Amino acid sequence: MRVGLFIPCYVDQFYPGAAIATLQLLEKLGVEAVYPKNQTCCGQPMANSGFEHLTGGCNRLFIDNFANFDYIVAPSGSCVLHIREHLHDDKQTQLANNISQKTYELTSFLTDVLKVEHLPSRFPYRVGMHQSCHGQRGLHLSSMTELVAPAFSKPGSLLKMVKDIDLIELDRKDECCGFGGTFCVTEEAVSAKMGKDRVADHLHHGAEYITGVDMSCLMHMEGILKRQGSKVKVLHIAEILNAE
Amino acid sequence: MSSREKILAAVARNQPEAVALPDLNALKDAAQLAEPADLLEKYITVLTGIGGTAYQVGSYEDITGILNVQFPEGRIVNTVTELHPHHQSHVFEDDIHSLENVELAIIKAHFAVAENGAVWVTEELMGKRVLPFICQHLVVIVPANQVVATMHKAYEQISNRSYGYGAFIAGPSKTADIEQSLVLGAHGPRSMNVFLLG
Amino acid sequence: MESKDHAALAEVFNKDEDRVSWHDETLWWIRQKRDKNVHQLPEWELLRETASQIKFNVLSNLSTYLEQFEKNATCNGIKIHWAADAKEHNDIVLGLLKEHQINRMVKSKSMLTEECGLNDYLASHGIDVIDSDLGERIVQLAGEHPSHIVLPCIHKKKGEIGDLFHKYLGTPSNVDDPQFLTETARQHLREIFLTRRAALTGVNFAIAETGEFVVCTNEGNADMGTNLAEVHIASMGIEKLIPKREHLGVFLRLLTRSATGQPITTYSSHYSKPRDGKQIHIVLVDNGRSVQLGREDFRNSLKCIRCGACMNTCPVYRRSGGHSYHTAVAGPIGSILAPNLDMRKYADLPFASTLCGSCSNVCPVKIDIHQQLYKWRQVLVKAGYAPTVKKIAMQLMAATLASPTLYHAAGKMGRATIKFAPFAVNNKLNPWYKQRDMPAPPKESFGEWYARNRAGSQEPGV
Ligand code: SF4
Numbered sequence: 063m064r065v066g067l068f069i070p071c072y073v074d075q076f077y078p079g080a081a082i083a084t085l086q087l088l089e090k091l092g093v094e095a096v097y098p099k100n101q102t103c104c105g106q107p108m109a110n111s112g113f114e115h116l117t118g119g120c121n122r123l124f125i126d127n128f129a130n131f132d133y134i135v136a137p138s139g140s141c142v143l144h145i146r147e148h149l150h151d152d153k154q155t156q157l158a159n160n161i162s163q164k165t166y167e168l169t170s171f172l173t174d175v176l177k178v179e180h181l182p183s184r185f186p187y188r189v190g191m192h193q194s195c196h197g198q199r200g201l202h203l204s205s206m207t208e209l210v211a212p213a214f215s216k217p218g219s220l221l222k223m224v225k226d227i228d229l230i231e232l233d234r235k236d237e238c239c240g241f242g243g244t245f246c247v248t249e250e251a252v253s254a255k256m257g258k259d260r261v262a263d264h265l266h267h268g269a270e271y272i273t274g275v276d277m278s279c280l281m282h283m284e285g286i287l288k289r290q291g292s293k294v295k296v297l298h299i300a301e302i303l304n305a306e
Numbered sequence: 307m308s309s310r311e312k313i314l315a316a317v318a319r320n321q322p323e324a325v326a327l328p329d330l331n332a333l334k335d336a337a338q339l340a341e342p343a344d345l346l347e348k349y350i351t352v353l354t355g356i357g358g359t360a361y362q363v364g365s366y367e368d369i370t371g372i373l374n375v376q377f378p379e380g381r382i383v384n385t386v387t388e389l390h391p392h393h394q395s396h397v398f399e400d401d402i403h404s405l406e407n408v409e410l411a412i413i414k415a416h417f418a419v420a421e422n423g424a425v426w427v428t429e430e431l432m433g434k435r436v437l438p439f440i441c442q443h444l445v446v447i448v449p450a451n452q453v454v455a456t457m458h459k460a461y462e463q464i465s466n467r468s469y470g471y472g473a474f475i476a477g478p479s480k481t482a483d484i485e486q487s488l489v490l491g492a493h494g495p496r497s498m499n500v501f502l503l504g
Numbered sequence: 505m506e507s508k509d510h511a512a513l514a515e516v517f518n519k520d521e522d523r524v525s526w527h528d529e530t531l532w533w534i535r536q537k538r539d540k541n542v543h544q545l546p547e548w549e550l551l552r553e554t555a556s557q558i559k560f561n562v563l564s565n566l567s568t569y570l571e572q573f574e575k576n577a578t579c580n581g582i583k584i585h586w587a588a589d590a591k592e593h594n595d596i597v598l599g600l601l602k603e604h605q606i607n608r609m610v611k612s613k614s615m616l617t618e619e620c621g622l623n624d625y626l627a628s629h630g631i632d633v634i635d636s637d638l639g640e641r642i643v644q645l646a647g648e649h650p651s652h653i654v655l656p657c658i659h660k661k662k663g664e665i666g667d668l669f670h671k672y673l674g675t676p677s678n679v680d681d682p683q684f685l686t687e688t689a690r691q692h693l694r695e696i697f698l699t700r701r702a703a704l705t706g707v708n709f710a711i712a713e714t715g716e717f718v719v720c721t722n723e724g725n726a727d728m729g730t731n732l733a734e735v736h737i738a739s740m741g742i743e744k745l746i747p748k749r750e751h752l753g754v755f756l757r758l759l760t761r762s763a764t765g766q767p768i769t770t771y772s773s774h775y776s777k778p779r780d781g782k783q784i785h786i787v788l789v790d791n792g793r794s795v796q797l798g799r800e801d802f803r804n805s806l807k808c809i810r811c812g813a814c815m816n817t818c819p820v821y822r823r824s825g826g827h828s829y830h831t832a833v834a835g836p837i838g839s840i841l842a843p844n845l846d847m848r849k850y851a852d853l854p855f856a857s858t859l860c861g862s863c864s865n866v867c868p869v870k871i872d873i874h875q876q877l878y879k880w881r882q883v884l885v886k887a888g889y890a891p892t893v894k895k896i897a898m899q900l901m902a903a904t905l906a907s908p909t910l911y912h913a914a915g916k917m918g919r920a921t922i923k924f925a926p927f928a929v930n931n932k933l934n935p936w937y938k939q940r941d942m943p944a945p946p947k948e949s950f951g952e953w954y955a956r957n958r959a960g961s962q963e964p965g966v
Binding site: 308309310313314316317318319321322323325326327330333336339340399402403419422423434435439440458460461464466468469471473475476477478480481482483484487489491492495 | 530545546551553554557560561563564566570571586587588592636637638642655658662682683685686687690693694722723724725727731732742747749750751752753754756757764766767768769770771772773774775776777778779780781788790794795797798800803
């Protein structure tokens with residue numbers, strides 16, 4: 063199985079650790095993972111701002127980079143959701159469609175494709191899991207509190223395989239953190255307040271680390287933690303699943 | 307073109323291709339599966355939960371006994387002929403505003419709904435439409451064997467009967483508009499007392 | 505105030521952070537009540553799906569149902585009026601009042617009359633209108649508009665309400681007990697109900713098959729008004745129709761559970777015929793609805809039953825307040841309805857969301873609200889309603905991201921000055937920095953690390 067590693071632009075630039083952990087984790091699980099070096103971005107920042115019509119270049123680039131893999135895996139629910147819902151190319155509709163259907167967010171790739179049941183990892187800390195909305199409500203990585211349906215969580219089930227981890231329960235299990243792409247600057251007041259409230263829920267339950275499947279949400283919360291002078295850190299879930 | 311024609315034409319032009327109505331049976335079956343065994347008990351629990359009071363009684367005499375204690379004073383308007391010796395008061399349409407001083411109104415309901423504590427009352431049981439709203443306290447008498455589980459069953463019961471006016475009434479009038487603090491007795495009755503007879 | 509956009513109004517609302525927290529928690533509490541209640545119904549999702557399908561059927565046969573309803577209601581002795589827009593609606597109501605020489609009217613909750621600006625219009629014609637829903641009466645006394653379609657004064661603290669009552673209803677000063685204030689309003693409004701010859705209500709559901717309509721309240725204010733008045737005027741949007749009476753079983757199970765977590769409203773009143781010698785008039789209002797029906801991507805916003813659940817769950821609404829949406833219907837649903845009426849005026853609203861999707865999940869009729877917000881963004885940008893600065897920034901970003909060379913160059917530069925991310929221009933004027941820091945820039949990007957550590961990999965080039 064050959065997997066194309068899709069590393070979202072801001073992870074590539076700001077959080078290489080999350081990307082390295084993703085790669086190492088996949089390798090540990092026996093997957094041949096390759097990072098096509100000419101990838102840039104899925105195009106979501108433009109699309110969510112109303113400029114989907116400007117994403118043609120990103121789409122073509124994505125298709126060129128990832129056409130030749132069995133699967134494409136990314137450590138981001140949000141970017142994968144964008145690819146799943148919006149990747150298209152009028153000249154090669156079928157190909158674009160195939161690619162988008164084999165693009166997986168990391169944790170669902172582990173649970174649904176690799177069917178991982180054990181992990182050799184250990185992380186002896188109190189950890190709060192942030193449910194990033196696009197992964198959760200968009201990709202259905204876990205059940206949602208609004209719906210009357212059986213409870214499950216793909217990232218949660220993986221975290222439970224980590225030795226000595228102490229997972230906390232939040233008061234609001236799946237409230238948005240307020241990042242929202244350009245929302246975080248165009249609606250600064252609300253965005254920051256949402257972030258503060260989310261962080262407070264984790265702090266209130268004694269989290270030492272906040273984790274999640276989307277680095278963008280975590281970057282937003284990290285920004286607030288840092289400004290507050292908190293010692294609590296954010297880590298992408300790959301970094302915890304890869305920890306020894 | 308009149309507005310009527312303009313609107314109808316615009317709607318007809320813009321509405322999508324016809325989509326069929328869903329079959330309600332799957333939903334009704336699912337709802338039935340979830341029905342509690344004891345509908346009466348469920349009804350009483352729900353009614354109490356929404357601020358109403360339930361009495362299980364065997365006869366009209368029992369009701370009279372309770373009412374004499376609970377509502378010893380004030381104007382009573384009673385539309386239930388079986389109930390003696392309570393006041394029977396006919397009110398003329400032109401005089402409905404005089405109902406403003408009614409302390410207690412007593413009416414019958416067709417049936418009760420277990421899932422939400424409501425009773426179904428139509429105009430002829432109300433005497434006057436405004437009566438169950440303008441009174442300070444409301445008493446509703448409903449046969450204990452006329453409790454249906456859900457609103458689906460309720461509308462099966464109502465079927466295509468015609469009425470000028472009908473209402474589901476579930477508990478006392480209430481509001482939580484001031485900081486979400488629940489207050490009973492917004493504009494209508496301050497209490498709703500349901501007598502489950504039989 | 506009307507010229508400020510959502511972000512600016514939200515910023516004002518957020519000046520008092522404790523108040524924002526209070527507003528948020530109050531609405532979250534209602535969302536929790538909703539959860540608790542709906543989780544008691546194992547068939548809940550099927551109920552939503554069924555309601556959604558019924559509404560799709562309604563939208564696809566709306567012209568037929570409208571005519572059927574008109575015919576049946578007319579047979580029942582109800583008079584039907586048709587209003588193409590807000591102005592015509594207001595004129596019809598005014599005409600009816602004049603015809604009966606009525607200059608004072610009592611009104612129960614109707615968001616449609618808010619949409620049409622009825623109160624102001626009637627006031628300018630010398631008609632006194634009193635809102636009888638407690639929350640609406642409170643905002644009316646305050647000279648404001650409802651900030652929520654189900655909970656009109658959810659933004660007001662009891663102390664402020666106490667002050668209003670002291671000023672207008674003569675309660676002692678500094679009394680804020682909800683029980684006492686409600687009792688005061690009860691006495692005040694009783695007098696109104698007893699003296700008004702006309703009562704106006706909204707309509708929650710109208711049944712094509714029978715010609716009846718249903719009005720839901722907890723307070724009983726609609727019934728107090730209509731059942732004492734000579735003339736009952738019911739204002740209804742044309743999308744409020746449902747085909748059959750038995751469908752009420754579906755919608756009445758959904759409405760209040762979604763709205764407030766109650767199993768049903770205290771009163772669900774079915775009006776079929778007027779009282780002897782009295783009148784019921786229904787004003788069927790289009791006001792842009794038939795246009796929305798023609799917008800394929802947005803038509804299913806017309807399935808809305810105005811339960812308010814999408815507002816209660818919306819993390820943005822809870823922290824920006826209903827008035828920040830500067831439209832009669834606030835929140836997520838308002839943000840997909842308003843641009844249909846005026847794209848320029850409401851171009852900001854579809855952007856007042858993180859697209860978290862919680863609204864679509866609570867919606868009892870399964871409107872894909874957050875997807876429509878996304879689609880409105882595309883429509884608005886293409887129609888030219890994006891600010892120029894944003895347009896240029898987006899074009900620049902698109903060009904950079906479409907070229908690996910430009911991207912890698914920008915990235916290198918960007919990490920040094922943390923300039924890369926569109927939201928992270930290293931400048932204290934950038935809103936990101938007001939309350940947040942940026943991550944410490946790493947020495948190298950993942951791409952650079954990969955080139956050093958996994959040399960010889962055979963990725964396809966571009
Ligand atoms: S859009 Fe849905 S959730 Fe929002 S008010 Fe309408 S019916 Fe309720």
